[in-house]
Amino acid sequence: MGVIEAAEAVRRRFSTVPGLFKVPAPGVEMYVLRDFLADKECSALIALIDEGREPSRLLAHTGDPEFRTSESCNLDPTHPVVRAVEKKIAQVMSLDPACGETIQGQRYAVGQQFKPHHDFFFTTEAYWPEQERNGGQRTWTAMMFLNAVEDGGQTQFPEAKVRITPRKGNLLVWNNLDEHGAPNMTSLHQGMPVIAGVKYVITKWYRERPWTPSLAAATTLY
Numbered sequence: 584m585g586v587i588e589a590a591e592a593v594r595r596r597f598s599t600v601p602g603l604f605k606v607p608a609p610g611v612e613m614y615v616l617r618d619f620l621a622d623k624e625c626s627a628l629i630a631l632i633d634e635g636r637e638p639s640r641l642l643a644h645t646g647d648p649e650f651r652t653s654e655s656c657n658l659d660p661t662h663p664v665v666r667a668v669e670k671k672i673a674q675v676m677s678l679d680p681a682c683g684e685t686i687q688g689q690r691y692a693v694g695q696q697f698k699p700h701h702d703f704f705f706t707t708e709a710y711w712p713e714q715e716r717n718g719g720q721r722t723w724t725a726m727m728f729l730n731a732v733e734d735g736g737q738t739q740f741p742e743a744k745v746r747i748t749p750r751k752g753n754l755l756v757w758n759n760l761d762e763h764g765a766p767n768m769t770s771l772h773q774g775m776p777v778i779a780g781v782k783y784v785i786t787k788w789y790r791e792r793p794w795t796p797s798l799a800a801a802t803t804l805y
């Protein structure tokens with residue numbers, strides 16, 4: 584199935600999910616589902632992130648040490664809570680679960696952020712040949728907020744002029760590709776600096792084909 588057909592399948596499924604709404608974001612296809620994760624799931628995931636977190640990495644070096652200052656870790660897909668969450672995501676996303684990367688957990692303390700970036704890959708970058716072999720282009724991003732942040736920490740799309748406030752359990756989904764299946768520059772987004780409190784999220788990125796990372800790639804991917 585190509586990325587255009589896959590996006591149609593996502594849309595069809597989303598139109599049947601109670602409570603899911605389309606975010607009016609000019610130029611980006613984006614959806615929010617409130618209370619997607621239960622409080623217990625959020626707290627269990629936060630504990631897993633706290634156990635595993637280490638300074639976040641980037642796939643492409645930006646030369647800016649402040650570009651992504653959070654801590655993150657891949658979540659163990661065999662852990663019962665992670666398995667349950669994976670199942671929930673698979674039920675709502677209607678993309679081939681094999682195309683989904685390992686869920687990544689992320690924690691931002693006061694002042695930490697993820698500066699504006701695209702989740703899709705730039706095929707001109709040195710990382711691309713390996714990523715092309717390992718499932719190809721990134722398509723959709725599914726992000727879940729595990730807590731409310733006292734101040735700051737919004738997920739902002741500066742080109743689409745949308746700012747999503749973290750709310751515990753909410754699912755935010757967007758398509759990183761446009762209607763033709765090409766990388767969508769308007770999907771530029773950032774994790775705004777946390778001003779007060781702490782922010783925990785989990786992210787699942789999808790590929791156009793089944794994700795087949797080498798063991799090394801699985802641990803170095805951002």
Ligand SMILES: O=C(O)CCC(=O)C(=O)O
Binds near residue numbers: 697702773
């Ligand atoms: O933390 C956020 O709000 C954004 C995270 C993000 O962009 C990502 O994980 O790709």
Ligand SMILES: [Fe+2]
Binds near residue numbers: 700701702772
């Ligand atoms: Fe991102």
